[in-house]
Amino acid sequence: MKIKPIYTIAVTGLNAIDSPGPGFAVIRSLKEAKSFDVRIIGLSYETLEPLIYLKEYVDKTYQIPLPSAGQDILLERLAYINDIENIQFLFPNFDAELFNFIKLEDYISKTYDIKMVLPTMDQFNARQKTSLYEYGIKNEINVPKSANIVKVAEIATESEKLGFPLAIKGKFYDAKVAYNIDQAIQYFNKISSQWGLPIILQEFVHGSEVNVCGVGDGKGKLIGAVPMRKLYITDKGKAWAGVSLDDQELIKITKKMVKNTKWRGPFELEFIKTYQDEKPVYHLIEINPRFPAWCYLTTGCGQNQVESVVNLALTGKCKYYEEYEVGQMFIRYSYDQIVNIKSFETISTLGEF
Structure with missing residues (x-):
């Protein structure tokens, strides 16, 4: 019987609130990986991020400085954490923190041997909301x-x-x-x-919102992609329920984007779907350069994209997915976690729990 490796993986985005971060979905997918086992290190920004206290998912949590604190302070904190935990892979899950992590990726890899799979700085900047219209023209994608x-x-x-x-x-x-x-x-x-x-x-384009969660290998090939239609949207515009779609045109557009840009790492494409002469038309309204909060749906559809990202970085090999289950739904819900005040005091005063 082959013994699976045990990886220590750090994850940000632990705020499972009404506008949830992707951390919980990433961690659930890591826990269900078939090719390795995991020890999860949570990296939090606030002391009330719920995943800090869900010990069945997060083994230990450390607070890290806000992105605005700068790269030097981030490196100092990561060095301290890594000396204790020996982290092998890190998942940044917030747009605002990605600039620092992308800039530091090579240094963190060479100095601490912590791997990440992130877009390049050029890829990150090109898909910014401020540049998206020009991005669409360059890559032949319809953008409002x-x-x-x-x-x-x-x-x-x-x-x-x-x-x-x-x-x-x-x-x-x-x-x-x-x-x-x-x-x-x-x-x-x-x-x-x-x-x-x-x-x-x-x-503003009137239509139904459809999204794609996917991963590019950095060489122009799509590792996996699952399209989803939002069934319930909160007042913050977040999907609270959704269903996987059989939409090959969306997959085609996604493959084209990954091929043209040689996108590296996870992403979410957000589209508005309209019709012209009874034919669907897709309007790209946003590209998020990381896993979305609903990425656990891809695992539920048979594509553990999170697992593939880790294997791509740590072994150089990963599973490429061509198929997924259509008609799989996710339904998000609230949950009251009971926590002793001493736990809150520990993370608040020591910066780790």
Whole structure:
């Protein structure tokens, strides 16, 4: 009987709240990997991230500095954690932290022997919301027109070109639909105060939202992809239920994107699906350069993409998926975890639990 290796894997995105991070879904997929066993190290930013206290999923948690603290402080903290835990792989799961991790990937790999599978900095920048329209033109993908603005006064001019309703988006997170200038100004102020400038104004497309969770191998080949349609969306725009789709056109578009860009690592493509002359038309509205919070659905559909990413980095070989189960649903739910106050005090004062 072949003995499976045991990997120590660090994971961020432990905030399983109403706008959940991908950490829980990534960890569940890691726990179900068939080719290895895992010890999970949680990396948290806040002391109330629920996964800190779910010990059946996370073996130990360490707080790490916010991305705004800079790369030097992050490296110092990772060095401390790695001296204790001997981490072999790390999953960053937030857009805002990816810039630091991408910049440091080679150094972290050579110095601490911690592997990651991330897009290159060029790939990361090219798909930014501020550059997505040009990205679509270059890669022959249909993308709604947009404009990047830094002043409230620009809304009137740009809205005349794009028309109402308008999607108002932050450069990292958050999106609202404005039906008039007053709403657009309100959302501009709210989103910019939280996520900074610029703000993206994007042509609003009426249709159904369909997403794809996938992984590229960095050489132009798709490791796996599962399309999903949202069945229930929260007031924050997050999928609370969804179902896997038999949509080969979406798979075709995804393969084309990965081939053209040689995308490396996990991603989520967000589309609005409309119809023209009874034929489906797909409008790409966002590319997230990491696993989405619903990525456990891919494991439920027979594609453990998370497992493949780890194997790609640690063995150089991984399973490539061509098929997946259609009609598999995920339904998210809330759960009350009972935690002794001493546990909260420990992570709050010591920075680890």
